Amino acid sequence: MTRPITTKIKAQYYGEDLGASEGLLVAVARLLDPLAEGEALEVATENLSVPDDLRVWCRRAGHRFLNATRENGKSIILIERGFVRRTLADPPEWGVRMPRRGETVDMRDWQVGRHATIDEEAPIAGSLAPRGASIEEGAPTIEFSIRKRSDIWANAISELYEQATSSQWVGARDIPWQELAPLDEEVERAVCQIMTFLAENEYAALYVPARFIGQIHPHFTEAALFLSTVMVDEARHIEVFTKRALANGGGLGVASAATQLSLASLLEPKDFSTASFLLSVLGEGTFLDLLAFLEEHAPERATREICRRARQDETRHVRFGIAHAKYTIEADLSAARRFGSAVEARAEFLKSVSGVGALIEESLIIYSGGGMSPSSLRAGTKRVAQLYETMHANRVKRLAAAGFNSDQADHMSRLHTPNFM
Numbered sequence: 001m002t003r004p005i006t007t008k009i010k011a012q013y014y015g016e017d018l019g020a021s022e023g024l025l026v027a028v029a030r031l032l033d034p035l036a037e038g039e040a041l042e043v044a045t046e047n048l049s050v051p052d053d054l055r056v057w058c059r060r061a062g063h064r065f066l067n068a069t070r071e072n073g074k075s076i077i078l079i080e081r082g083f084v085r086r087t088l089a090d091p092p093e094w095g096v097r098m099p100r101r102g103e104t105v106d107m108r109d110w111q112v113g114r115h116a117t118i119d120e121e122a123p124i125a126g127s128l129a130p131r132g133a134s135i136e137e138g139a140p141t142i143e144f145s146i147r148k149r150s151d152i153w154a155n156a157i158s159e160l161y162e163q164a165t166s167s168q169w170v171g172a173r174d175i176p177w178q179e180l181a182p183l184d185e186e187v188e189r190a191v192c193q194i195m196t197f198l199a200e201n202e203y204a205a206l207y208v209p210a211r212f213i214g215q216i217h218p219h220f221t222e223a224a225l226f227l228s229t230v231m232v233d234e235a236r237h238i239e240v241f242t243k244r245a246l247a248n249g250g251g252l253g254v255a256s257a258a259t260q261l262s263l264a265s266l267l268e269p270k271d272f273s274t275a276s277f278l279l280s281v282l283g284e285g286t287f288l289d290l291l292a293f294l295e296e297h298a299p300e301r302a303t304r305e306i307c308r309r310a311r312q313d314e315t316r317h318v319r320f321g322i323a324h325a326k327y328t329i330e331a332d333l334s335a336a337r338r339f340g341s342a343v344e345a346r347a348e349f350l351k352s353v354s355g356v357g358a359l360i361e362e363s364l365i366i367y368s369g370g371g372m373s374p375s376s377l378r379a380g381t382k383r384v385a386q387l388y389e390t391m392h393a394n395r396v397k398r399l400a401a402a403g404f405n406s407d408q409a410d411h412m413s414r415l416h417t418p419n420f421m
């Protein structure tokens with residue numbers, strides 16, 4: 001039976017001699033996708049088996065094969081779109097375009113289209129998909145415990161991400177290892193003990209974000225991606241500090257019980273914000289001053305460069321930590337109290353730890369004084385005392401930047417672990 005063709009032809013495709021299974025079906029399916037039910041696609045073909053193949057395909061795919069006619073050695077086929085959609089999802093976006101910054105495409109500009117909407121709370125049903133992608137019905141749902149924006153977010157996070165990826169460096173190549181030469185034995189021993197201590201602390205800095213990253217709803221992708229850069233940074237810090245201890249004859253030093261206790265307590269908080277506050281605002285913040293001190297008094301260029309580069313990375317981690325604490329406190333005033341209690345509880349837990357530990361303190365004195373002569377030890381002792389004051393003063397400033405008043409900041413800073421991290 002032939003019916004009168006009233007269907008509107010909305011798309012056309014000339015397939016030359018292309019066979020259905022050679023790729024023609026790709027064009028047919030894609031051209032039918034945007035049509036409304038009842039609208040038609042006209043396919044012209046020189047391939048003699050295409051009319052039969054399309055007739056069978058249409059039945060299976062839920063479209064109507066209206067007719068096929070022969071004209072000048074070609075078959076002209078008319079297909080009417082059925083109601084079946086290939087995916088049960090919102091249609092993909094079209095016309096979405098990030099602005100350019102000169103030659104670059106920058107994460108700061110990627111809030112476009114559906115990707116631009118960042119909710120305060122991500123849907124309970126999560127997917128491993130970019131924010132704004134249409135999720136097909138029937139896809140499995142994945143639960144993520146970090147679903148509230150204030151639990152993970154920081155202003156300027158995209159900028160921090162771009163900064164992180166563009167300032168990566170290579171531990172094997174970017175440190176002037178070739179300049180390492182035998183040092184005064186006491187100084188080398190001090191360097192190695194300090195490097196061991198730094199590496200221990202870096203393990204905490206690596207493992208804390210690692211514990212949370214898999215819990216972040218991909219809706220807050222910027223946070224997950226930024227924390228991934230932090231983990232790469234921390235891995236590199238562990239690498240270079242360990243290499244320095246092993247590279248010049250001294251070997252690894254002692255991991256003290258007090259340091260280990262202090263670091264273990266960083267793994268305690270169950271929520272990211274508290275863990276990040278203790279680690280990044282207080283711990284890594286204090287480390288900025290330590291690394292600046294080690295850079296200033298380094299006995300040779302390799303150690304100086306290690307400390308300088310690690311400090312640059314840490315500056316970014318601390319910026320994130322402060323920005324996240326501020327964001328959380330602004331969203332929920334009780335967060336400030338939560339952070340305060342965590343600092344108190346940690347101080348109580350660590351009350352047996354009275355100082356950074358004799359081995360580290362002695363090493364810092366010898367390192368910064370330049371040896372064990374009386375004048376070196378006098379200079380080193382003074383410098384280390386000064387370092388503690390600088391650490392306290394800068395901690396207070398960072399706490400103020402996160403949103404605490406000066407009394408709270410002073411109190412919290414004094415309670416901070418004598419282990420620095």
Ligand SMILES: [Fe+2]
Binds near residue numbers: 205234314
């Ligand atoms: Fe680090």
Ligand SMILES: [Fe+2]
Binds near residue numbers: 205313314317
């Ligand atoms: Fe860090």
